[in-house]
Amino acid sequence: MRTLTLHFPEQALSTLDTFLKQTKEARIFRRAQAVREVVQGHRLQTVSDSLHFTYSALRKWVHRFANQGVQGLGDRPRPGRPPKVTCELAHHLDRLVDQEPLQHGSSHSQWSCQELATVLARQTGVQVSRESVREVLKKKSKLQPSHRAARSRPR
Numbered sequence: 001m002r003t004l005t006l007h008f009p010e011q012a013l014s015t016l017d018t019f020l021k022q023t024k025e026a027r028i029f030r031r032a033q034a035v036r037e038v039v040q041g042h043r044l045q046t047v048s049d050s051l052h053f054t055y056s057a058l059r060k061w062v063h064r065f066a067n068q069g070v071q072g073l074g075d076r077p078r079p080g081r082p083p084k085v086t087c088e089l090a091h092h093l094d095r096l097v098d099q100e101p102l103q104h105g106s107s108h109s110q111w112s113c114q115e116l117a118t119v120l121a122r123q124t125g126v127q128v129s130r131e132s133v134r135e136v137l138k139k140k141s142k143l144q145p146s147h148r149a150a151r152s153r154p155r
Contacts, residue, residue: 006066012039019070031073034058035065085128090136093120097137113137 009015016036023029030051037047038058048058064072085093096104096119101111104119113130116137121127 006062008039008066012065015070016065019073027075028073031061032070035062035073038062039065084126085132085136089120089124089126089128090140092124093133093136094140096120096123 013036016032016039020029020032020036023032030053034047034051034053035058037051038044044058044062045055047053048055051058053061061073093116096116097111101108101115104115106115106119108115113133117128117130117133120133
């Protein structure tokens, strides 16, 4: 196996120590921890075995740290279509859920996901599906159990 020859700046260890104290994401913390071991002089194979990284993944993170610093330890943007429901749209939906459906022309006293999607489209111009609304509400824990689930509970 070829020896990895990278030269790290003198402050690399202190930079990693500071970063380890500040980071809150577990994946990035583990990456920084592993890179720190390599910067201290431990072999890649030893570190990858002890911290349960593949050799190639660890090698990639060490190279990214050497070239980009701690910013290189973060995730790169994922490919694919960006989500249609942005943070701003989700906040608008949150405010809408807290209002009465009757204020928006509904004939019902409780929101349905379809009605929320319709009103959201009318107010923002962004068409989202009933399922997208349901997913946002589910993530925010604002979705009430369905009537069927409420009826099937043992009493």
